[in-house]
Amino acid sequence: MYLEKFRPSRKPPAQQVHRLSESHVLNVAQCNDGLELLCSLPDACTPLVFFDPQHRAVLDHLKFGNEGARQRGRAGLPAMSDDFIDTTCVEIWRVLRPGGYLARWVDTFCLCEGHHLRIAEFVRPVDLIAWDSLRLGMGKRTRRRGDYLLILQKSPVSARTWRDHGIPNRWPEKVDRSVHPHAKPIGLIARLIGAITEPGDLVVDPAAGSFVVMRAACGLGRDFCGCDLVVPNPHRDGERAQLVFPNFPAHGGAPMNIRGTSTLNRTKQGSQAMTSHKSHRRVQEREYDAGNGRRHLVGPTGRGT
Secondary structure, three states, rough: OHHHHOOOOOOOOOOHHHHHHOOOOOOOOEEOHHHHHHHOOOOOEEEEEEEEEOEOOOHHHHHOHHHHOOOOHHOOOOOOOOOHHHHHHHHHHHHEEEEEEEEEEEEEEHHOOOOOHHHHHEEEEEEEEEEEOOOOOOOOOOOOOOOOOEEEEEEOOOOOOOOOOOOOOOOOOOOOOOOOOOOOOOHHHHHHHHHHOOOOOOEEEEEOOOOOHHHHHHHHHEEEEEEEEEOOOOHOOOOOOOHHOOOOOOOOOEEEEOOOOOOOOOOOOOHHHHHHHHHHHOOHHHHOOOOOOOOEOOOOOEEEE
């Protein structure tokens, strides 16, 4: 059986929920190894974990040869092997509550290759959200414009724990890549946190990157526990942090409203998300109707308006 060597020695109790000890640091950007952090957490302590692995599968497959020149920020980040990513996902399964969710970011290559199926015996894929970053990337055939967010659930699999049924499966939102090479949409993350968790719940991110999950969780009244191997703090790292991630925000969560818009205006991600989403809902594109020879507006459902 695949991943037998990664299987935890024991399963968490079906209904019991464990609390964190006082030694765990919450709501702070920690510099640590994500797998070590997960191993320190008790069983079944969180209903939601975000995971954005720094995988190299697609880069090793494409072999463009100029990664350092085109993607300086990404090239400088520590990469994760497939075995390490799978091991981390199994450890995430352990810390998830029964029925909890793993929100895992994947690119087109990993999705088509079915990398998530290697851990299907632990967490089952139940949904997929396509994030449109509104920025063209690279690609040998079609050019990439965003990533995919796989929603995987720990048994028992049920939709009753998902409370927000207005989240579209295609989410347009710009991000500020000067904050981090892997910046993710704070508007979408905030909606998911609100849909899955309750105030006071713990949200975990073992590869936090720009710590956008921390800002969204703290703004919605949730606790956050997460880390990254690279935590640029201008007050601690000085010149290096300014060169690598010049717009990285200060530690701690910025107050946010329920829609994920930062009230301290540390970034423009939240407001851009809501503007893009409203525009997407009103009018998506103009098309020419060859049947009646007139232009008409086409909304998200494909019907003329």
